[in-house]
Amino acid sequence: MLHNPAATKIAVEGLHKQFGELPVVGGVEFNVRDGEFVAIVGPSGCGKSTLLKMLAGFEHPDRGAVRIGGDVVTKPSPRAIVISQHGAVFPWLTVRENLMFGLQGKEVGDKAALADHYAEMVGLKGFETSYPHQLSGGMLKRVEIARALVVKPEILYMDEPFSALDALMNLKMRNELLRILQEERHTVLLITHDVEEALYLADRVLVLSPRPTRIQKVFEIAHPHPRRVSHPELQEMKEAILAELGLTV
Numbered sequence: 001m002l003h004n005p006a007a008t009k010i011a012v013e014g015l016h017k018q019f020g021e022l023p024v025v026g027g028v029e030f031n032v033r034d035g036e037f038v039a040i041v042g043p044s045g046c047g048k049s050t051l052l053k054m055l056a057g058f059e060h061p062d063r064g065a066v067r068i069g070g071d072v073v074t075k076p077s078p079r080a081i082v083i084s085q086h087g088a089v090f091p092w093l094t095v096r097e098n099l100m101f102g103l104q105g106k107e108v109g110d111k112a113a114l115a116d117h118y119a120e121m122v123g124l125k126g127f128e129t130s131y132p133h134q135l136s137g138g139m140l141k142r143v144e145i146a147r148a149l150v151v152k153p154e155i156l157y158m159d160e161p162f163s164a165l166d167a168l169m170n171l172k173m174r175n176e177l178l179r180i181l182q183e184e185r186h187t188v189l190l191i192t193h194d195v196e197e198a199l200y201l202a203d204r205v206l207v208l209s210p211r212p213t214r215i216q217k218v219f220e221i222a223h224p225h226p227r228r229v230s231h232p233e234l235q236e237m238k239e240a241i242l243a244e245l246g247l248t249v
């Protein structure tokens, strides 16, 4: 798909959501440009997952709308895939079969070739016929990323995708993600608890307020990749974000 970085890919318009008496999302508005990487951080329990579920069409807003390329989102669609910390790899299928699973209307040989292409892209060449129990946590995460990419979504929604990994693998997967995005640019929206992860990866960081959540502050990050989070400007931004979250260091 051709890229038009000036174009708005996701438009989030006045989203409100309440569960019973509990207002959770209180008027969230923002746009994401085509090919942009936006990270969202917010206090615990502020409504991040609820917001993401509305963006991806799994929850309906009480008010407001989400548009992808101008079309209102009413249900989950293959245009936007969610990668979460829980994972969605089928244990009884091999890596190749897992990747072929979401591909419809193609010859088996074409599906297998496409699956193997994405397995290689995420560094799983040689493991196409392995089963999930034969893989490490990091490798499983790669299968999930490949499973999302193979259907060629316009948007990747990531909800704490690496938080179940150990610290070293978490750092490694950040770099893998950047490498993959260089090969195949997607629009990405990442929800994370980890301010450094947001600073390392994103073009823009949105800080959410406590519940009912709204956008409290926006930080633009113009630094080229690869970034050093220890860079004084990024450290300054980290402190400013933590202060927004009420976590002054």
Ligand SMILES: Nc1ncnc2c1ncn2[C@@H]1O[C@H](COP(=O)(O)OP(=O)(O)OP(=O)(O)O)[C@@H](O)[C@H]1O
Residues within 6 Å of the ligand: 019, 024, 042, 043, 044, 045, 046, 047, 048, 049, 050, 051
């Ligand atoms: N389906 C639901 N029914 C009722 N209440 C819900 C539902 N989903 C979420 N909530 C409530 O909405 C609030 C926000 O939850 P949500 O999971 O969106 O927050 P979060 O910011 O993602 O949390 P965390 O930081 O713990 O990941 C919580 O108080 C939660 O109990």
